Amino acid sequence: MARESKAPSERTRVKRVNQRAVYDRPGIDAILDAQPLCHVGYLRDGHPFVTPTFQWREGDTVYFHGSAASQALRAANGADVCLTVSCLDGFVLARSGFHHSVNYRSVMILGKAMPIEDPEIKNTLLNNFVEGLFPGRVETLRPNNDQEIKATTVLSLPISEASAKVRTGNPVDDDEDYELPIWAGVIPLHTTIGKPQDDGRVLDGVEVPDHVLNFGKNLF
Numbered sequence: 001m002a003r004e005s006k007a008p009s010e011r012t013r014v015k016r017v018n019q020r021a022v023y024d025r026p027g028i029d030a031i032l033d034a035q036p037l038c039h040v041g042y043l044r045d046g047h048p049f050v051t052p053t054f055q056w057r058e059g060d061t062v063y064f065h066g067s068a069a070s071q072a073l074r075a076a077n078g079a080d081v082c083l084t085v086s087c088l089d090g091f092v093l094a095r096s097g098f099h100h101s102v103n104y105r106s107v108m109i110l111g112k113a114m115p116i117e118d119p120e121i122k123n124t125l126l127n128n129f130v131e132g133l134f135p136g137r138v139e140t141l142r143p144n145n146d147q148e149i150k151a152t153t154v155l156s157l158p159i160s161e162a163s164a165k166v167r168t169g170n171p172v173d174d175d176e177d178y179e180l181p182i183w184a185g186v187i188p189l190h191t192t193i194g195k196p197q198d199d200g201r202v203l204d205g206v207e208v209p210d211h212v213l214n215f216g217k218n219l220f
Contacts, residue, residue: 005023005024006023007021007023007163008160008161008162008163009161011161012108012110012161012162013163014163014165017165020165020166020167021163021164021165022166023163027164027166028107028159028163028164029057031087031105031106031166032055032062032085032107032159033057034087034105034218035085035087035105035219035220036056036133037052037053037054037055037085038053038055038062038064038083038084038085039051039052039053039084039085040053040064040072040076040081040083040113041083041084042072042075042076042080042082042113044072049075051072054129055083055085056129056132056133057159058125058128060158060159060160061156061158061159062156062158062159063129063154063156063157064113064154065125065126065129065155066152066153067152067153068150068151068152070153073153073155074153076113077113077115077153078114079112080110080113081110081111081112081113081157082108082109082110083108083109083157084106084108084109085106086105087104087105087220088102088104088189089102089103089105089168089188090102090186090187090188090189091103091186092167092170092171092185092186093171093185093186094172094177094184095171095173095174095177095178095182096174096177099174099177100171101171102167103167103168104167106164106165106166107162107163107164108162108163108164109162111158111161113157114155114156114157115155115156116156119146119149122149122152123149125154126144126149126152133215133219134211134212134215135211136210137209137211140209170184170185170186171186191216193216196208196213
């Protein structure tokens with residue numbers, strides 16, 4: 001899936017199987033918007049750590065959040081980090097073990113994670129996070145209170161040094177292996193969304209809202 005655009009830096013240039021590189025922002029943004037789960041790599045006390053969390057994109061910036069008491073977020077605050085997002089789309093079965101692969105979409109962003117200090121901006125960003133996943137839900141909720149905002153850290157990361165890598169399609173076997181009587185192809189993978197289950201304490205007469213019934217139409 002080669003693109004005409006160039007890597008924004010040598011650190012983000014795809015070197016291995018570089019024809020799968022994606023450097024244009026629409027391609028990168030599409031992957032970020034499809035998968036909220038990310039992993040953030042950082043150094044803490046001189047040791048590498050990778051922490052899973054949720055991310056959301058607004059324009060040219062990715063945000064992630066967590067407890068203000070989180071050691072992971074404290075270590076990432078103001079530091080250089082590596083944020084990655086991956087979507088697994090299928091297992092690729094070839095005629096040899098060597099040529100087995102997977103179809104996938106992935107993004108890597110490098111940069112300095114900076115804290116959002118203003119409580120009003122932080123509250124808006126957190127509401128945008130919820131609204132991005134469940135459009136229409138924020139207006140139905142109790143507003144965040146001051147203590148909840150204070151107890152939450154939101155970090156921002158610019159999408160200025162980023163690249164993506166994508167594999168699609170069938171296995172690529174050695175020419176002579178196509179004559180072997182071995183099944184080869186792709187097992188597609190899809191994330192399925194189940195029926196919503198209430199928590200057992202929903203008040204009588206409260207219906208399941210559309211943003212719950214229609215969840216996930218723009219994800220994965």
